[in-house]
Amino acid sequence: MARVVVDVMLKPEILDPQGQAVQRALPRLGFEGIGDVRQGKRFELDVEGPVDDAALARIRTVAETFLANTVIEDFTVHVEDRAGS
């Protein structure tokens, strides 16, 4: 079964206080030099049948109408390379 990954991120102009909280915690953990953190969501979709252009188009529709709220979020869709499996 092929896996398609949808990554959803807040748009750059949208304030991300969760990412900021993570960024502020890093020095306390001894990690220096990380200027900014943005937190997003990753969806892994196991697709039945071939992942052709039609399937990808359907998944883009799912991402655009449901997985992401495009008022505040951007998304990308890619097929996960599982070479060797």
Place this chain on the structure above:
Amino acid sequence: MTVRIGVVTFPGTLDDRDTQRAVRLAGAEAVPLWHRDKDLKQVDAVVLPGGFSYGDYLRAGAISRFSPVMETVIGQARDGLPVLGICNGFQVLTETHLLPGAMLRNESLHFVCRDQRLRVENAGTAWTTDYTGGQEIRVPLKNIDGRYVADERTLDELEAEGRVAFRYLGGNPNGSLRDIAGLTNEAGNVVGLMPHPEHAVEPLIGTGRTDGLGFFTSILKRLVNA
């Protein structure tokens, strides 16, 4: 004539009973509506109450939007059915795009629960005619995903068209842009707000005031006079 106001219950809704009670106190009949039911039972208006519908999984209101009851509500709201979304109901209304913008996690990242002062900015909607423009009211507020955001152009449009219905006073509890607590659509039949008028309808409980009752008496008068 008996005015029938539907109150939707999704899995995870919390405030449906309080909302039904507020509807009855205002003098209307409260009609429970179930999320899996497309039929609105011929109600004259619909309230989407607060809570955590579908666990707020994905985003607050995101899954409710695709429930059978919302299919009908969205269609009829576009044709003028009065709809009030409170808290999670407001989140559902932004997810359906009946109201613009979106709701995000509070800027403080904390759940906020307090009595909140609001200014009524638009007393001309179906749900606000028993208030006066500029009136100050106090109702409970309780949320973690209450930060209203929209792009600058949308915000300017909302301001210019008088569609900011309520604004926070005495401190912005969640980081909402331009202190926006509630919105109306262009036609004035769809209103959403984060604070909870249904918890402020009897002197005995909540804020000790009845500042929230006006939502329910406004719609009642509107429908009786229709």
